[in-house]
Amino acid sequence: MTEEDVGPGSAWFVGEDPVAAIRDGSATAPADWPRIAVESGAAGDRDDYYRRLKDATTAAAREAVRERERADDRQLLHAVRAMDDADRTANELAERLAEWGGSLFDESGSGVEYAREVAGRSPAGPAEDRVVSLARRVVDLAEEARDLESFIEGRAPVAAPNLSALAGPVLAARLVSLAGGLEPLAKKPSGTLQVLGAEDALFAHLRGHAPSPKHGVIYTHEYVRGTRPEDRGSAARALAGKLTIAARIDHYSGDYRPDLEADLDERMRAIRERAAGDEGGPDA
Incomplete structure (x- = not known):
């Protein structure tokens, strides 16, 4: 952008999209932009120019961060970490469930498959009710991990x-x-x-x-x-x-x-x- 481009209707100062001007605009040479803005009527004074410039640059930075966080590779990053967390937590809770369930039920087992068996039981008493509830949470976490894996398998080839x-x-x-x-x-x-x-x-x-x-x-x-x-x-x-x-x-x-x-x-x-x-x- 040159000084001739800057006037009362310039996108840099008074246009509809100052964020786009900040991100995509350019100038062929340095210029006294505060003076130009004041003389063109785009800003009341130098303080007004810098206030508006700060607002535009802050908005541009926020938009850039928002776009970056929504990018496909960032979604993969979050998905694989969530999958690992869900899988790890499900296995850790399954170990706890195996210990607790073994103290209440004749059948014993381990892992998520045992959690599936316990989750299908009809509890008899408060303790069994809590164990069955825990088993269902373990199954839910394991299934969430598998759903996240399916999401990754579909999204990674695109990203x-x-x-x-x-x-x-x-x-x-x-x-x-x-x-x-x-x-x-x-x-x-x-x-x-x-x-x-x-x-x-x-x-x-x-x-x-x-x-x-x-x-x-x-x-x-x-x-x-x-x-x-x-x-x-x-x-x-x-x-x-x-x-x-x-x-x-x-x-x-x-x-x-x-x-x-x-x-x-x-x-x-x-x-x-x-x-x-x-x-x-x-x-x-």
Whole structure:
């Protein structure tokens, strides 16, 4: 925006959308904007100009934060954390329920499946009533965790198509959550992505108390978990490298690139063929 653009009807000062002007407007060169605003009649004086500017910039910042928090990757972050919390709480309460239920009922059991059995009982007395009620809460939490997983499986391929294709929707969402968002994940080197979720082991290694971790949460991927222990480091590096590329494509362009999957499959095939060759060597 130039000085010629600023006048009584300028969007910068008196338009209908000052927030858009703050966020998207530009100027070719610095100018004495308070003076221009006063002379154009857009502001009564310099104090009025700065008051209105503060209101517009505050509104623009709030709108930017609102948009960021509603973004798909932020929804994945919240969903995967909520899923983990619901799942963990359900299992913890199921342990408590097993102890309590075992003191009242002839049948014993453990876990959420036992909670389902207890939840279907007709209580006899106040104590049983509370145990059955607790069992139903456990079942509700377990079902909420599964519903959240279904939400993630449907939302992750939209928010991060390449990352989801390579890692699977849930692992992709977990990586986004651990990094704090898709943008921070896209900016991390592959070595950092490789050990996300293994921070305790990494800090222990940095203090000299443990070996360097080879992988973090990506261990749950079949290409790492299903590879023999001596080759898991290579598998984890290969997977982390492709996941890093996928995250960057998802953040900066968003287009789906199936060749990434083919490249990863080929790399993992080479690692596993090498392992098969070692096992079938002369000493086998």
